[in-house]
Amino acid sequence: xxxxxxxxxxxxxxxxxxxxxxxxxxxxxxxxxxxxxxxxxxxxxxxxxxxxxxxxxxxxxxxxxxxxxxxxxxxxxxxxxxxxxxxxxxxxxxxxxxxxxxxxxxxxxxxxxxxxxxxxxxxxxxxxxxxxxxxxxxxxxxxxxxxxxxxxxxxxxxxxxxxxxxxxxxxxxxxxxxxxxxxxxxxxxxxxxxxxxxxxxxxxxxxxxxxxxxxxxx
Numbered sequence: 001x002x003x004x005x006x007x008x009x010x011x012x013x014x015x016x017x018x019x020x021x022x023x024x025x026x027x028x029x030x031x032x033x034x035x036x037x038x039x040x041x042x043x044x045x046x047x048x049x050x051x052x053x054x055x056x057x058x059x060x061x062x063x064x065x066x067x068x069x070x071x072x073x074x075x076x077x078x079x080x081x082x083x084x085x086x087x088x089x090x091x092x093x094x095x096x097x098x099x100x101x102x103x104x105x106x107x108x109x110x111x112x113x114x115x116x117x118x119x120x121x122x123x124x125x126x127x128x129x130x131x132x133x134x135x136x137x138x139x140x141x142x143x144x145x146x147x148x149x150x151x152x153x154x155x156x157x158x159x160x161x162x163x164x165x166x167x168x169x170x171x172x173x174x175x176x177x178x179x180x181x182x183x184x185x186x187x188x189x190x191x192x193x194x195x196x197x198x199x200x201x202x203x204x205x206x207x208x209x210x211x212x213x214x215x216x217x218x
Contacts, residue, residue, distance in 0.1 A: 001041055001068065001091065005039060008095050008098065008099065009099070012099055012103075013103070013106075014037065014102070034062060035062050035064050035106045036059070036060075036062045036063055036064065037064045037066065037102060037105065037106055038056050038063060038064065038065045038066065039066050039068055040052060040053070040065065040066065040067050040068065041068050041069075042067045042068065042069040042072065042076070046075065046076045046079045046080075047079070049067065049076075049079070049080065049083075050079045050080065050082070050083040051083075053065050053080060053083035053084050053085050054083050054084060056084075057083070057084040064086045064105050064106055065084060065085045065086055065087075066085065066086060066087040066088070066089060066102065066105060066111075067080055067085055067087070067088045067089070068089055068090075068091050069088060069089075069090065069091065070090070070091050070092070071090075072088055072090075072113065076088075077112055077113070081110075081112070086105045086109075086110050086111070087101060087102075087105045087110060087111035087112060088111075088112050088113060089101055089102075089111065089113075090113060150192060151189065151192060151193075154175070154185060155185055155188060155189050155192075156209065157175060158171055158175070158182060158185050158186065158189065159189055159201060159202075159205045159209065160205065160209065161174065161175075162186070162189075162198055162201055162202050162205065163202040163205045163206060165202075168182045168183055168186065186198070186201075189201055193208075
């Protein structure tokens, strides 16, 4: 792989280090460089690769780290990004695209496989749609008793509207708050009553909320 990279880069802006190094301690370092590009072949475990990325990032702000991989999944991309990698590139990437991607990374941009990210996004979207489809099997709800739930007046009001099937936008309009505020309250409600989703929360509410008028303020 190193020989292939060396063959691609001579006519570009990149200057190639004479010898490959296995660990950051073996790298001579260039204190005056504006950017140092590290290319890592991802043969190790994701956690080992993440540790290596952190070590390289510790070399200084000039470090730009790219993983070269034959096949990489969403979890590996997330680990690499969290550790400080600026990009993940497929070894089968066309030469001109590879070079342009490296140039963007040196300039401070991030480059990750769009196909993997789109696939993960589609999976999450599908899961959310399945969650809200009528007739979807629901796991048993491990609930608090009414006395233990500690819901605020605003949370009870939102929960009552959830039982009516109201989306966040409608709830926000009815209560006169921002939609983002509703989202925060919904997350808190799910956590407090130990429900996994809005459908389970609505089921819980029909059993545990009293018939007293709902409150519209905290």
